Amino acid sequence: MTILVIASQKGGVGKTTVAINLSYSLATRGHKILLVDTDPQGSVGLSLSRGARERYGFYDAIAGIKTVEELIIPTRLAEFMLMTSGKSEMFLEESAQSDLQCLDRIKIFFDNLRELGNDLVIVDTAAGIGAITSNILKEADSVIIPQQSEPLGVRSIPQFLKKIVGIRRGGSEVSVSGILMTMVNPHQRESVESESQLRSALPSGIMFQTSIPRDSVFLRASSLGVPVGLLSPNPVSAAVAFDQLAAELEIKLGLSKNMEKDYGVKRLLD
Numbered sequence: 001m002t003i004l005v006i007a008s009q010k011g012g013v014g015k016t017t018v019a020i021n022l023s024y025s026l027a028t029r030g031h032k033i034l035l036v037d038t039d040p041q042g043s044v045g046l047s048l049s050r051g052a053r054e055r056y057g058f059y060d061a062i063a064g065i066k067t068v069e070e071l072i073i074p075t076r077l078a079e080f081m082l083m084t085s086g087k088s089e090m091f092l093e094e095s096a097q098s099d100l101q102c103l104d105r106i107k108i109f110f111d112n113l114r115e116l117g118n119d120l121v122i123v124d125t126a127a128g129i130g131a132i133t134s135n136i137l138k139e140a141d142s143v144i145i146p147q148q149s150e151p152l153g154v155r156s157i158p159q160f161l162k163k164i165v166g167i168r169r170g171g172s173e174v175s176v177s178g179i180l181m182t183m184v185n186p187h188q189r190e191s192v193e194s195e196s197q198l199r200s201a202l203p204s205g206i207m208f209q210t211s212i213p214r215d216s217v218f219l220r221a222s223s224l225g226v227p228v229g230l231l232s233p234n235p236v237s238a239a240v241a242f243d244q245l246a247a248e249l250e251i252k253l254g255l256s257k258n259m260e261k262d263y264g265v266k267r268l269l270d
Contacts, residue, residue, distance in 0.1 A: 001113070001117070001121060002120050002253055003110060003120075003121045003123065003140045004120055004122050004123065004141065004142050004143070004144065004249075005123045005125060005133075005137055005140040005144070005174075006018050006019045006122065006125060006144050006146065007125045007129065007137065007143055007160075008127065008147065008156070009128060009159050009160040009163070010127065010128075010147075010148070010156045011127030012127070012148065013148045013182055013183075014146050014148065014183060015039075015124055015146050016039070016044055016047060017212070017218050017222075018146050018180060018212065019035060019044060019122055019124035020047055020048065020124075021227045021228055021229065021239070022242055022245055022246060022249070023080060023122050024080060024227035024229050024230075024242070025227075025239075025242040025243050025245065026120060026249070026255075027077050027079040027080035028079075028229065029243075029246055029250070030079065031119040031120055031255060032118045032119045033079060033118065033120050033122060034072065034081045034083065034113070034116070034118045034121045034122070035080070035082050035121075036058055036083045036113075036121060037057065037058060037082075037083065037085040038058050038059075038132060038136060039085055039127075040085060040126060041126070042057075042084060042085040043124065044084065044085070044124050045057070045082070045084035047222045048075075049084070049225065055073070055084045056070070056071055056086045056087065057071055057084035057085045057086025057087075058071070058084070058085050058086050059085060059086045059087060060086040060087055061086070061109050062102075062105040062106060062109050063105075064105075068083075068109065068112040068113055069116070071083050071086070081118075102131055102132065103138065106132070106136060106138075106139060107139060119255065120255070123140070129160070134163075134167065137164070137174050138170065138172045140172075141173070141175070141253075142174065142175050142176070142177040142252075142253060143164065143175075143176055143177060144177050144180055145160055145176065145178070145180065146180045146182045146212075147179055147181055149181045149183055149185070149192075149194045149195045149214075150183070150190060150191060157202075161176070164176060176206065177249060177253065178207055178248075178252065179202070179206055179207045179208065180207075180208045180212065181195045181198070181208075182211075182212040183212070183213075184211045184212065184213050184214060185213070191214070195211065208245060208248055209244075209248060210244045210245040212238070212242070213237065213241060215237070215238045217231065217238050218238065227239075227242075229243075
């Protein structure tokens with residue numbers, strides 16, 4: 001099982017959009033996905049379920065109120081499961097806890113998840129690198145860094161990468177799957193230049209080739225409580241972008257998939 005975290009130094013870069021739509025694309029490609037919301041605002045759950053605020057979730061698990069198994073919510077797509085952030089108030093109020101206690105609880109949480117047999121656990125996080133997100137990254141195998149394609153936003157990338165280096169020096173093996181440009185507007189010069197400058201400044205391979213466009217379709221999907229891939233029988237361009245991202249990630253993480261299961265491919269000859 002691979003633990004993949006979606007995290008960024010900056011808020012408003014589309015972490016939740018990436019987490020939901022990438023999870024859905026990977027699930028439709030045959031991978032068994034569990035999407036875990038660790039943002040106290042509960043953005044993943046609220047984007048997919050009207051009753052999310054009433055559900056227990058991640059924070060209830062690390063507060064010791066519920067077991068991991070009790071918190072997993074199946075969806076209509078068998079390969080795609082969800083865990084909401086839950087009722088974070090109790091855990092955060094009681095957070096006169098030491099960083100060590102927090103790390104221990106999060107470690108136990110992910111140890112329990114590893115026993116469930118998912119191919120990939122995708123973790124959506126709060127903005128910034130606070131104690132919770134920092135400790136989640138210590139348990140992760142890899143991280144995707146979404147980055148809004150605008151001039152001020154790209155300046156946060158060096159800070160985030162420095163944080164990852166510090167976590168690795170502490171003994172974690174977390175790696176960077178890639179930096180993902182989001183909210184790219186091909187008709188806005190500043191947006192295009194921001195992406196181009198970042199690609200030329202960073203080492204080859206650290207950025208995903210796929211970019212996520214700025215598109216009102218994401219608001220429509222969120223208002224309906226679905227990934228963009230479910231908006232239409234004919235995939236919209238934003239859904240195609242996430243399918244391309246999923247294909248890139250399969251290579252980066254070494255994920256294999258059963259083509260016969262996914263696409264019904266039949267052999268011409270036995």
